[in-house]
Amino acid sequence: xxxxxxxxxxxxxxxxxxxxxxxxxxxxxxxxxxxxxxxxxxxxxxxxxxxxxxxxxxxxxxxxxxxxxxxxxxxxxxxxxxxxxxxxxxxxxxxxxxxxxxxxxxxxxxxxxxxxxxxxxxxxxxxxxxxxxxxxxxxxxxxxxxxxxxxxxxxxxxxxxxxxxxxxxxxxxxxxxxxxxxxxxxxxxxxxxxxxxxxxxxxxxxxxxxxxxxxxxxxxxxxxxxxxxxxxxxxxxxxxxxxxxxxxxxxxxxxxxxxxxxxxxxxxxxxxxxxxxxxxxxxxxxxxxxxxxxxxxxxxxxxxxxxxxxxxxxxxxxxxxx
Amino acid sequence: xxxxxxxxxxxxxxxxxxxxxxxxxxxxxxxxxxxxxxxxxxxxxxxxxxxxxxxxxxxxxxxxxxxxxxxxxxxxxxxxxxxxxxxxxxxxxxxxxxxxxxxxxxxxxxxxxxxxxxxxxxxxxxxxxxxxxxxxxxxxxxxxxxxxxxxxxxxxxxxxxxxxxxxxxxxxxxxxxxxxxxxxxxxxxxxxxxxxxxxxxxxxxxxxxxxxxxxxxxxxxxxxxxxxxxxxxxxxxxxxxxxxxxxxxxxxxxxxxxxxxxxxxxxxxxxxxxxxxxxxxxxxxxxxxx
Numbered sequence: 001x002x003x004x005x006x007x008x009x010x011x012x013x014x015x016x017x018x019x020x021x022x023x024x025x026x027x028x029x030x031x032x033x034x035x036x037x038x039x040x041x042x043x044x045x046x047x048x049x050x051x052x053x054x055x056x057x058x059x060x061x062x063x064x065x066x067x068x069x070x071x072x073x074x075x076x077x078x079x080x081x082x083x084x085x086x087x088x089x090x091x092x093x094x095x096x097x098x099x100x101x102x103x104x105x106x107x108x109x110x111x112x113x114x115x116x117x118x119x120x121x122x123x124x125x126x127x128x129x130x131x132x133x134x135x136x137x138x139x140x141x142x143x144x145x146x147x148x149x150x151x152x153x154x155x156x157x158x159x160x161x162x163x164x165x166x167x168x169x170x171x172x173x174x175x176x177x178x179x180x181x182x183x184x185x186x187x188x189x190x191x192x193x194x195x196x197x198x199x200x201x202x203x204x205x206x207x208x209x210x211x212x213x214x215x216x217x218x219x220x221x222x223x224x225x226x227x228x229x230x231x232x233x234x235x236x237x238x239x240x241x242x243x244x245x246x247x248x249x250x251x252x253x254x255x256x257x258x259x260x261x262x263x264x265x266x267x268x269x270x271x272x273x274x275x276x277x278x279x280x281x282x283x284x285x286x287x288x289x290x291x292x293x294x295x296x297x298x299x300x301x302x303x304x305x306x307x308x309x310x311x312x313x314x315x316x317x318x319x320x321x322x
Numbered sequence: 323x324x325x326x327x328x329x330x331x332x333x334x335x336x337x338x339x340x341x342x343x344x345x346x347x348x349x350x351x352x353x354x355x356x357x358x359x360x361x362x363x364x365x366x367x368x369x370x371x372x373x374x375x376x377x378x379x380x381x382x383x384x385x386x387x388x389x390x391x392x393x394x395x396x397x398x399x400x401x402x403x404x405x406x407x408x409x410x411x412x413x414x415x416x417x418x419x420x421x422x423x424x425x426x427x428x429x430x431x432x433x434x435x436x437x438x439x440x441x442x443x444x445x446x447x448x449x450x451x452x453x454x455x456x457x458x459x460x461x462x463x464x465x466x467x468x469x470x471x472x473x474x475x476x477x478x479x480x481x482x483x484x485x486x487x488x489x490x491x492x493x494x495x496x497x498x499x500x501x502x503x504x505x506x507x508x509x510x511x512x513x514x515x516x517x518x519x520x521x522x523x524x525x526x527x528x529x530x531x532x533x534x535x536x537x538x539x540x541x542x543x544x545x546x547x548x549x550x551x552x553x554x555x556x557x558x559x560x561x562x563x564x565x566x567x568x569x570x571x572x573x574x575x576x577x578x579x580x581x582x583x584x585x586x587x588x589x590x591x592x593x594x595x596x597x598x599x600x601x602x603x604x605x606x607x608x609x610x611x612x
Contacts, residue, residue, distance in 0.1 A: 037515060038430055042442065045427035045486050052483035053449050056457035056464055063460060073463065118354060121347045124336050132351065134595055136358050141594035142587050143544030145562055149583055150361040153368065153576055161364055164381045195361065198354075207606035209335065217334040230333030256453040259546060266569065281455055281547060289459030296456040307451040311444070 057300075064294040070287030083294035092271050092279070093295075100275040102186060103261075104254050107193040112247060114194070115201020122202065123209050137203075139196045148263020151192040155179055155264075179265050182272035189264050189273060193254065204246045208239040241317045248310040252303060362587070368580035369393070376576055392581035401556060402582065405564040408553075409543055412474050412560060416481035417539035420489050421531065423482065428493030429519055433502060446487035454484050455547045462551050472558050477549060481542045488541075489534055495603070496530035497523070533600030536593045543590060561586050 064083055066076040087093055118136070122129065139147070154161050155178040163175040179185045212235055220230040258278030261267060267274035267282055274282065276299055284292040339347075368376055372389040375382060396402040431443065454461070461480065462471070470476030500523060508518035524531060546562040553559050559567070565586065568579050594601070 034434075035436075038434055038436055041426040041430045044423045045490060046442070048423070048479070048483040049445070049449060049486055052461070052464075052480050053454060053457075054445075056454075056460040057452065059464075060457040060460040068459070070459075114354070117350065120335065121351055132355065134598055135355060137594065137598045138362060138591055139358060140598075141540060141590040142362075143546065143562065143590075145546045145566070146544070146583055146586060147361075149565065149579065150365050152574075153580065154361060154364060156576075159377055159381065159576075161381060195357070203602050204606060207602070214334065220333040225333045227333055227335065227339065231335070234333070235335065252451045256451075258455075262546070263566075263569075277453070277455070281458065284455075284458045284551075289463070292459050293457075299456060300452060303451055307448060310451070311447065 060289075060293040060296055061300075063290055064297045066290055068288075068290035068293070070289065076290075079290070083290045084298075086291055087294050087298070092274070093276075095272060096274045096276050096279045099186065099273065100255065100277075103190060103193070103275050104251060106187075106190040107197060107254050108247065108251060110194045111197040111201050111250065115198045116205050118198065118202040119205035119209055122206055137199055140199055142196070144196070144257055144259025145263040147192055147196050148189075148260045148265075151188065151195075152179065152264045155188050180269055182269060185265055185269070185273045189261055192264060193257070193260055196260070197250065197254065200250060201246060204242065205239070208242040209235065212238045241313065245310065245313050245317065248306060248313060252306050252310065255303065255306075365580045365583050365587075368576060369584045371577075373577045376580075392577040393585070396578055396581050396585070400564065400578065401559075402561075402564065402585075404557060405559050405561045406585070408474065408558060409560040409562075412477050412481065413539050413542040415474075416478045416485065416542045417535050419478070420482050420485040420538045421493075421535045424486055424489035424493050424534065425519070425524070425531070427486070427490045429497055429523070431490065432494045432497035443491075446490055449487045454480070458547060458551055461548070465552055471552055472555050474558065477552055477560070480548050480552065481545065484545070484548070485538045485541055489538055492534050492537070493530070496527050496534075500526055530600050530603070533597040533603075536597040537601055540590045540593060543586075 063076070065078060065080060067079050067082070068076045122133065142150070155163075157163065157175055157177040157180060160175075160178065162178065163172070166172045167175070176184060178188050216234045216238065217230055220234050225233065255275075256277055258275060258281055261273060261275060261278045262281065265273045267278050271279070271282075276295065280292055280295045280299065283295060367383070367385060369392055370388050370390070371382065371385045372387055372391055375385065375387065431439065465471050465476050465480070468476070470479065504522050504526065505513075505515070505518040508522045509515060513521065544562060545560075546566060549560045549563045550566055553563055561582070565579070565582055568574060568582065
């Protein structure tokens, strides 16, 4: 339509020279225009993320070393490691660490196993596969907080459907107070998380399975391998990196998934089902930003270790693909 | 040798295998489907029971009397209409803006090589691993300083920042599937890069862009911690914030709660059903690609 160039080019436009001499000058103009384009296109994204994600993260990192509460927001004296001492002297902190390990491993292993099995079963085409995939995809549309609510109602000690089903099938005789007893509440929230997270593994692993070249299976067949051997000697080695990446990414996400616990138990009873991240949110809501930031910094360190592993693994995979 | 014999001997996982293994497969898939759908079924059943039937033994697995009193109560007793409008406005505006911004950034990352590109991708990836709520306190203070607390604008802004990284990575993947000859041709014809992007590339990538929009919309629609922190007055609450308010220490009105849950989940399920194919594509290409 309009032949005039857009705003980006106009800023770098010059009076049209009759056939510019080939060589350095035009190239420099070209690279400058290119740099301007890149900068202008990236600016909006960079500005938002810098101001509203990175700046709070950094000021939180600094605030971890100050007394900083919502009740006295203007007065923030330095306290050195005072906040960290408070965190480390808090007995509840250690139970949240234990819960976090349980929550991550207890969710991850069943998610991985069931997700892998689902992916293998979904691999061959069958008539309603598309519809099936859309249906088992549904948990994904539900927010973590709402998943917590759904399961909170199902595990209700008095009118919950879980107790009803268990009593109908004769597995228990009296209703169990699922969410009032920490020993029962932890498995319950982990079950809810498994319900939600299997889909992600199924999707990722299915995509990986479909990327294995057919020739490898043909070769394996010719060598007399059956399906089981082909699985261990062809499929698993081929998708190993994807599996490792998916597990790492998922570990990070589960660690950062206090939403579900927030909706299901609110960290209760008595803070005994908190994981580190949900506990941090509770402290934030109590208004002690300094202490929450100290806890946040500890979380950050742990996450950073995982993140480094993840990024190294992606790099390695890229090298392997080259 | 008949073909069935060959099929049975093949090592390819696409071969359906023996009859027994087929039966096992369908039983397992069926069991998982029931397990997946049951919680959603149960909340819907609860929502349509009259209040007296929710707390009644024996439990009804199908409502004996259907009633919409829980839904009516939501709009009469609670300001649920206001919360819905807030959520719709904030999620829609934020998702449109995020999608536009990520179109630009995703395009550059897909098409250009430049110094610092790796660092920018890394900075985006890191935000996917370090969640926003780690800095909830400092963010709240920043928003107070900017005068953006209890403002829809404020929530839109933080949601944009929250969604940009994943959205950029996802759209970058879609750009990489489109040959660059397309916009080159348009630019030779005298289009500027921006015009070429929106006139030529966007129509080609429409399904992927709509999927990215839906994904962003659902992320904002579902978000809880930022909205609980920034929207404290009743007139500004979003749906998840309101649901959080339904939880009091000892007593939850499960009639209202389940009705509200149904109204919250239904739109997202419909949207995801449309976009799931592309979200899967975006995930498998984008999330696993560094």
